[in-house]
Amino acid sequence: MKRDDWKDNEYIDQLVEELNASGANVVVGTLDKLINWGRANSLWPLCFGTSCCAIEFMHLGAARHDMARFGFEVTRNSPRQADLLMVNGTITYRMAPVLMRLYEQMAEPKYVIATGSCNISGGPFIGSHCVVQGLDKLLPVDVWIPGCPPRPEAMYYGMMQLQRKIMTQKYFGGVNRQEKLKDFLAEHPEEAEGLK
Amino acid sequence: MFDFSIVTGWLHNWLLGFMPEWLTTTVECVLIGVLMIVAYAVLAMVYIFYERKLCAWMQCRLGPTRVGPWGLFQLFADVFKMLIKEIIRLENIDRFLFALAPYLVIVASMLTFACLPWGNGLQIIDFNIGVFFMVAASSIGVLGILLAGWSSNNKYTLIGAMRSGAQMVSYELSVGLSILTIVVLAGTMSITELVEAQSDGWFLFKGHIPAFIAFVIYLIAANAETNRGPFDMPEAEHELTAGYHTEYSGMHFGFFYLAEYLNLFIVSGIASLLFLGGWMPLHVPGWDGFNAVMDYIPSIVWFIGKALFVTFLLMWFRWSYPRVRIDQMLKLEWKYLMPIGLFNLILMTLVVMYDLHF
């Protein structure tokens, strides 16, 4: 796809700018690119579907849309081996702990796509006593895909946006994580308590 | 037919020219080890790609197309990702066994891998009980799977491991019997001699009926040995999520994944060695011109080509058949395949005794 065909170009540009602000070593930068390329092109989604969106997700894997083309081929059933948690369908209060547990069981790096309007705001079930009104209340979400349910093409667009986003990440060139964690804990003493 | 032992012999002599004997051996061992690991990894990737494309073709899909030309780099992306994926540290498990299991699986398949005759003079291990060693080495793999299932402290993995134990131990018999049938026909266990014996026709043709029965039994049993559909019960995706490797992440899972595909190559390789002449080109006695033309195709191409063909058959099974149930699978082995295999062995003995083969 051409750059002009995408939306949200500014957002990705801004991410790149922020990353480049501190500058990157040539070797490390290239390594980073290689790793990001690997990660972006081999996103294995976890089979996770609760309702209608899951059927469209199945369509995505079937003959006409065939997500294998982009490297989403292997839908893993075990969260340990998946990279992408695609939340297909409404999350209810009873399901929320299960979803959190799945997310925690996944190995880093992990990404989350919220599919369908239920996950954005509660969608048709807004105001319900047992539907989580928006997935951001539970998880950090990378990409939102609107629709009820979204068409497979829309799902593609969202998944490819995620690929673009991953390509702007930094693995080696960034600040030392341990250092960062120390700073963070110094600012947030309550989190440090929790870690102990 | 080009003999690769010329190359290896030249290399050996060249090294001996400026090194003592012990150092030469060491250098050669290291060299072979590195080459083997590289070949192992590359072959596994080729196989994964092959399966994806083949399965896509059977399912009216396209398979990987976007990453690199025709999706060729898809596998490299997968490997890069898997290498840097987190390996989760689990609580309440037997850590030592948990970490050991994938390596056992990999080592078992590498040991078997080393026995394969790649081409004329291209073989790593070759001794007089080659086939026997191959069968013995390949059965270490089941230990790795059992350990993986047991040490994960998870009910799914445990059920997967139990199934796997039952399955692999049973089907080992059928594999053994069909290999034995061919050994009876050839009168040798040495891999080189097995291949040489097929220079005037492959065993599948020479041994006619009993060899064909053995080939079919071998294909079924080998499919079960590699835990692939319709016998993929140990990892039965839709029953046990991912079976014995449910709890593995990152490269540990990658090892299982690679080993699965390499085992596929190994069983296809053994099938081509035993039934389709190994690296031996297709020779028809009497057709000298045809035989000469066939000899121009390098032996390594023959071997890999045959292995890919057998793999194609196995993948065809996998992508068309539903999965069998554990009791039905054991019934198939103990009530049908093994008796038929035993009978077939007697038949082959008779054929050899009365010299009824070609």
Next chain:
Amino acid sequence: MNLQEKIASLCPSATFEEGEYLLVNVADKEWHSLAESLKKELGFDYLVSVTGVDWNESLGCMYYLTNTETNEKVSVKVATTDRENPMLHSVSDLWKVALIQEREVYDFFGIVFIGHPDMRRLFMRTDWVGYPLRKDYDANPELNPIRLDAEENEDDSFVVTEDENGKLTKTDYKIFSENDYVVNFGPQHPSTHGVMRLRSAVDGETITKVVPVCGYIHRGIEKLCEGKTYPQTLFFTDRMDYMSSCQNRHCLCLCIEKALGLEVPRRAQIIRVMFDELMRIGSHILAYGCMAMDMGATTAFVYGFREREQLMDIFEKTTGGRMSQHYHVIGGVAADVHPDFIKDVREFCAILPSKVKEYHTLVTGNVIFKNRTIGVGVIGKEDVISYGTSGPNGRASGWSCDVRKRAPYAIYNELNFDEVIYNEGDSFARYMVRMDEVMQSVKLLEQLCDMLEKEEGNEYIAPKVPKIIKLPAGHWFQEVEASRGAFGVYIESDGGKNPYRMHFNSPGLNHVAAVDKCCAGYKIADLITISASLDYVIPDIDR
């Protein structure tokens, strides 16, 4: 002697109301004995639905009963005025379907059923505060925040029994004993078709007991409906059983039209039925694909989806939606069909038989498939009726339960089709019923295409649909044949523009109740094939 007199002679204290069906008002203490004679003497062997209702001054249940021989229907109303500690007598010993439907009533209204063997909550978390469908429910989010801890006491259940003197005793127990090796499937599991959770006690690989846990996708649709206007409630039906969204919507439309006394134009009726049948084909193809995939035959799954995509194109041309059509509206359909519609449907009908043949070659004839399905998960005719497992699953056990034949709605009585019935009651029969029904739907669609051509240019929506829909006070019950069985809608109206109580009687819930019956004694691997052959859709169960 008509039905009313018969019932009056059985239970003299009962009072009667005439309506759509005969309504029997009966006091709780006489309900169980009346139920027993209704079942044994009058032959009402099929309990269609148990609907809990909060009438403000009293809490109670509406029971809809059917005699499967004569198709007679009767409804019974049982209520209690005790709001603090409401109790009714259970009829789960007579009709097994009450086992799960009464649990639903307990979950929503807090009515404890005396004699019910397993009083756990069905849809809400075990630590949920309050009963959400009561009119005095406290919806304060602080009482029920999003809890991220696991449910602790999910094994705890209790039973309330009554001795001869009428003394009630409550006994707590655990549903699994300590010696059970419990394997948990779900809620996130590839072959539970969504977020179903099946907890099964196994002995080696043999299943001894299955306990389904529902509610992981319970979105409170019935509660939400009470705050919406009637046209707005139509919206939810597409999200319940998304594989038969048109049929569900058709049912709700029929029920509202029945209450309004609205005449639907013939053209609209034909279009509606066409969409229903197209939806049924899509659903059955998906069921085929998923069943094959659960057994490991991925290719069959992809082949099924290939035809589904073509179906999606037909839907999309007319309605713009792939999964959720939002097409049936009160009084007709939302828009006229696309000019290509008939042509497309005819094309689809022409190719489908050859594709179904391909499915049969690939899967049905396969010896592994046959071994895994024939004689597995057998459920008999009596059990099927008792569990209320209608639809293809019921017909696979020899129960003639097709609503399209039993109580024809729309224009089904003018159409020529066969009810597919098998008698084996195993997974294979359930599968074959679906495959044969696809062919019957093709036959129906061909007739419907001809009928629609004759109606070219006529109205597709009734001319006088009121802008603000107010149903007269009363209650109505309507059933249609959805892809998975009899789907029922109960509407109670107080004359306002919002429904007072709206209940959806989903076929899936009854299928889930029957899982334990089907699975006990088979292998773990069979649990997967059996639940695939029952083909339930989880949002349909949980609503």
